[in-house]
Amino acid sequence: MPTSPTLYEWAGGASALEKLFDRFYAHVAGDALLAPVFAHMGAGHPKHVAAWVGEVLGGPKTYSAERGGHPHMISRHLGRGITEEQRRRWVTLLLDTADEVGLPADPEFRASFVGYLEWGSRLAVIFSAPGADTSAPEEMPTWDWAKPPWQPAD
Template sequence: MADTVPTLYDWCGGTDALHRLTEVFYDRVLADPLLEPVFRHMSPDHRDHVARWLGEVFGGPTDYTDELGGYPAMLRHHIGVGITEEQRSRWAALIALSADDAGLPDDPEFRSAFVAYVEWGTRLARANSAPGATPPPDAPTPRWGWGEAPPYTG
């Protein structure tokens, strides 16, 4: 069965879907008074980089690791930022809303896996961004899957 279950990357629509997601999401972020100050100086490539990170995490191409430095590079973007719980929570809520607007699948199995990764990843980013945090510098890029409930294709 494992050979017939699509990755989260394939299920959501791949690169195009994740780029739509990051476009919609970062438009929301820049309009949000809590998050805009954190992201106001993001590079023009930031949206693409996040789409590539999510693609790799969800089982797609390893572009983020191969071309952008993988987990160590992602970690460097968070060290010392001091993300608050309120900012983390808002980020998670906005990306979930953005998934709807970007047309990502809305089946419960996909959304459960998507939200589980967002919760895990944002909580890790908050912890890694805390003053004095010393996270492991060379962990692998995570690969996220379906968890307990693969998609129903019957």
């Protein structure tokens, strides 16, 4: 039985995720609902998010090594008051952008990718709420296949 590649490998690695988030945040800048949330992001934000998602999907531990892992990500959301409407728009726009840049569209990959986006974006809403309790140590999340990709028999 062949071993399944990581979601990171299946997506196309760092270059594919950087392309995705570069294009995505270009769209965010023109989106009336999301632009205010990201108005003060630095020029490196898309690359940082690509490194985060890459690590979560089984890629190199770049975000943890360079940015501080999950505690740092939580700190970036504190007090932002992200709404459910903004969360849904973020997920929808990101999935539209994934189609636009040619991220894999097979059901197995997309089920896993969407699963992470739903889970992670809902945590962002929780951690962004006023008075959110972030005292519990959070490990870097890791995401795997919801169902391994179909591969033909040898």
